[in-house]
Amino acid sequence: MIKNWFKNLWPDSYIVFSQVPEGMNVTEYINSSGSVETVEEESFVLEDDRISTEMVEYVRDFLSAYPKTQLIYLTSAQSCSAVGTCSKAEMAQMDVDTSIIKTICKGEFSSYISTMDLENDNMLFKPLELDYIYSPFFLVDEVKSDYPGTALICLHRQNQLIISIYKEGKFIYGDHVVISALEEFEEDQEAGEEIEDDLDADFDLDELDDSDLDDLDDLDDIEEMEDEGMEDDLEEQIEEDDMEQDAELKEYDLKIYSAIKESIEKFYGDESVQSDFVEYMEILDTVALSRNIYELIKDEIFCEVDSRNIDLHREVLELMLKDT
Amino acid sequence: MAKLSFITPKKKSLLDIESKILIVFLIIAATLIIGFSTFLFVKSYAKGSSSEDMSKQIAVMSKEIERYKYQARQIQELRLKADEVYTTNELLRESIKNLFDLVPDQITLTRSIMQKKRLVLYGVTPSKEVYNFMLLSPLKSIFHENKTTFYSLENGWYRFVSVNILHGETGVAQ
Structure with missing residues (x-):
């Protein structure tokens, strides 16, 4: 009875953090009468690679009301990756320096993070004290759909890809790709050709015939056009802006595609794992990619692609609840 | 106990240090x-x-x-x-x-009964005159009523019994 009274007074509460390029996303949850409900979602910018004082105050306000709140962070550390073994000896054979990492084993695979990045994650949240730091590979392992063959599961966070490859449901390969760390897109010949093709399709002068040339206005009409000019200029400017934005989006999508492709190539070329042809790909999307990328993957990588939008923080919370 | 977290959660306290002190x-x-x-x-x-x-x-x-x-x-x-x-x-x-x-020297008392309001004297007197003059007079000044009886003896003396009575409140204890 006293336990229930305490539960009602101080219900289980959680705050989930995840880092994005713009700063830190924060979601507060409360377990009220058995169901975990979202209280509030907020985003904060970082100040000198630390959480802002505004965010500290925000979290402390919640902590003062719910002192038993668990602070959970899904790490974004670049050193965080995963391998298909729990044996340190086998990890050493895969060129993983086990002396400078913290490893957590889950079933038959393990995820690791460098002790320095782990310390950085803790420092990032000073003066708050985190309770849990989870690897995104464990999140992928919990959220993924089952597939009988070789499947690539890709968790897409803004500017980050967590790539896990499973064979018969068993984890065999993991890769953590940070998009901003990729080489400049223009240097990627293959992806560059794709963009050129797209642009050529819109502006190929060779494809214009005589009737099209007749439709062009004479030079005499230019003065008239100047009179009507202002509104047209504005419309053109907007169209140009839209095109620029589309191009940026397309560039990002292509970077994602390129990263996935590179990761698959690395997987195929990795002698430490038993490579197999990737038959299925599931993209767990937290940002909303454009549909074009799925078509591109289907056409270029020749595998079945499914995508699923997930609530990242909710899934992290579910992982933590399952883990404790 | 979290198995998948890179760090171990710290024990949470419901109260901060100020509340604990309070x-x-x-x-x-x-x-x-x-x-x-x-x-x-x-x-x-x-x-x-x-x-x-x-x-x-x-x-x-x-x-x-x-x-x-x-x-x-x-x-x-x-x-x-x-x-x-x-x-x-x-x-x-x-x-x-x-x-x-x-009582004069000539008269000898043999017995006296003193009551609250009554005094009875028994004795021997040489003569009635001695008794009357020397004893009866003072008794009369004290008691309201005096009665004396004489009995003559062989030697010529008289045995007497004198009953003296007081009236009213005054009297002598027995």
Whole structure:
């Protein structure tokens, strides 16, 4: 009875953090009468690679009301990756320096993070004290759909890809790709050709015939056009802006595609794992990619692609609840 | 215990350090209040029981006092009686002394009965005249009523019985 009274007074509460390029996303949850409900979602910018004082105050306000709140962070550390073994000896054979990492084993695979990045994650949240730091590979392992063959599961966070490859449901390969760390897109010949093709399709002068040339206005009409000019200029400017934005989006999508492709190539070329042809790909999307990328993957990588939008923080919370 | 987290969660406390200090002080204050209340309760209970004892003692003492008062009254009465007896005796002694002072040398008293309002004298007198002049006169000045009876003896003397009676309040003790 006293336990229930305490539960009602101080219900289980959680705050989930995840880092994005713009700063830190924060979601507060409360377990009220058995169901975990979202209280509030907020985003904060970082100040000198630390959480802002505004965010500290925000979290402390919640902590003062719910002192038993668990602070959970899904790490974004670049050193965080995963391998298909729990044996340190086998990890050493895969060129993983086990002396400078913290490893957590889950079933038959393990995820690791460098002790320095782990310390950085803790420092990032000073003066708050985190309770849990989870690897995104464990999140992928919990959220993924089952597939009988070789499947690539890709968790897409803004500017980050967590790539896990499973064979018969068993984890065999993991890769953590940070998009901003990729080489400049223009240097990627293959992806560059794709963009050129797209642009050529819109502006190929060779494809214009005589009737099209007749439709062009004479030079005499230019003065008239100047009179009507202002509104047209504005419309053109907007169209140009839209095109620029589309191009940026397309560039990002292509970077994602390129990263996935590179990761698959690395997987195929990795002698430490038993490579197999990737038959299925599931993209767990937290940002909303454009549909074009799925078509591109289907056409270029020749595998079945499914995508699923997930609530990242909710899934992290579910992982933590399952883990404790 | 989280198995998949890179760090171990720290133990959460419901209260911050300030609240803990406040609660410790509240507990101390509550303990003191409860202790003091208990002390007062015990004391008042002890007082209650002792006052009950005192009441009983007072009742016993009251009875004792009543008894002593009664005894004192009795003693007082006895004392008064003793005083009275003493006074009476004194009076009687005076009366006897006076009586014997009254009796002349020629007359011999053989017996006297002194009652409160009556004096009876038995004796021997050489003659009736001696008796009448020397004893009867003073008796008459004291008693209201005098009756004397003479019996002649062989030697010519007279045995007499004198009954003297007082009227009213005054008289002599037996």
